[in-house]
Amino acid sequence: MGKASDTDVERVGSMREGKLDQKHLLFGEDGSPNNYDLNMGLTGGGGWRTPRHRHNFDQIRYVIAGTLPYTETEVLEQGWVGYFPESVHYGPQERAEGLRTMVLQCGGASGAGYLSVAQREATNAELAKTGEFKKGLYHYTDENGVTQTKDGSEAIFEHATGGKLEFATPRYTDVIAINPAAYDWFPQGGDGVWEKWLGSFTERDLRIGFVRLDAGAVYQAGQFPSIEILFQISGQVTAGGEKYGPETGYEFLANEGPVPVEAVEPTEFLRAVLHKF
Template sequence: MRVSKAADTGSERVGTMREGVLDQKHLLFGEDGSPNNYDLNMGHTGDGGWRTPRHRHNFDQIRYVIEGRLPYTETDVLEEGWVGYFPESVHYGPQERPAGLRTMVLQCGGASGQGYLSVAKREEVNAELNKTGEFKKGLYHYTDANGVPQSEDGSQAIFERAMGRKLEFAAPRYTDVIAMDPQAYDWQQADAGVSEKWLGRFTERDLRLGFLRLEPGAVYQAGQFPSIEILFQINGEVTAGGEKYGPETGYEFLANEGPAPVEAVAPTEFFRAVLHTF
């Protein structure tokens, strides 16, 4: 088990790849080079908002809206409390995120097994590319060897420089972002004082997304899935590994690591994800 509290985590400003101000607190990272590498973070949009062009990634993204409304196209919005699954290879945007928006974001390798480029490597390459070109409105502008001006998506430019190869996308498994309203789902009792609300299971690799609720004194035995289980504590108080934890805490349980007891001191809810099984 690994645990990380937002209160103990410094805030980092996202680089110049996109336009606007976005600060992130990175709670947990996976293993570089693994198909299940991931980054669990909290994002806060600063003054002036945050903008991206229409684009796609070769990894998955899951977003839970903590506060505000998250537009993910010109007409579609994730409301506060909603969850969005942004599958690899699926286009979304353009985005115009308003100032004050707070989200939990889980970026992870998709079902195709291409993995996820770590934040540290991405920001390192971001700085390198700024020496030979310019990021503007989500695109990277540069002049090629023949003196001809070129532009490409900023995320793509960073990936190709970091990996030394062209970015290739798997065939999209879905046609669009999957937006989910958790209030439309019912809680199901899983154990004494333990309720769960699964929003969905996705792809042949069985990505699972949902919520977990504990009553005071109830114990959830975590880490009993065949892949990495991620919990993000929304409210309440629990004990785990002999320590007490409150809201905006992230937990990682490796495949079949459990049973690892998480006991509620007060009524507590978590967002829960079980990553793709490889």
């Protein structure tokens, strides 16, 4: 079991426009198709802007406080969950100051994997020496002396890997915006353990949902055939002999469990089970 609750806050690099502070809770394994990054984001003064773009990896977003725009006219409300599938365009985004979100970025069903934060930020710094990131685009001069622009994330990926960024055929036509309040809770396993599945996606069975524990209830984690990620929304639990509170991230490897997580008081988690490879 991997877990993190007290990590440093970092300012996101200059690839996009505006201010975004991130607190990284958990990282996956570089080079794995299920590499991932679980983090929390806080939009700073002046907001945060991105152009319309897409990624070759998946994203799951949970709105902790505020409203998250994912196009010019559509938003995720507070408490909502969004599934941003690989290869699907979204944006432009104009995030307001004070927006707080949880974001899980992970390799998509195509198996293209996920370029780690450390790799991206190191590449970002290298590219800044030969060009400029402005409003989400990278501006540079090619070998023929001609000024060029490309999406910032595309420029970073291609410089870091030495290959061209390619996108799998999109499995969905749009971001999937989910209102968890419209779903019902069902008992799961032992007394006082409840679950709410929001959906299962792609042929590799990415799953998104919630787990709720009554006081004293024990959730037996890590019993899926792929990595299980929990993000603690509320309450207090004990795991591995230690106590944890809200905004803690937990990683359970495939079939690692059962690993007991016991609620000291009523507790709720967002749960994601990554793609099966």
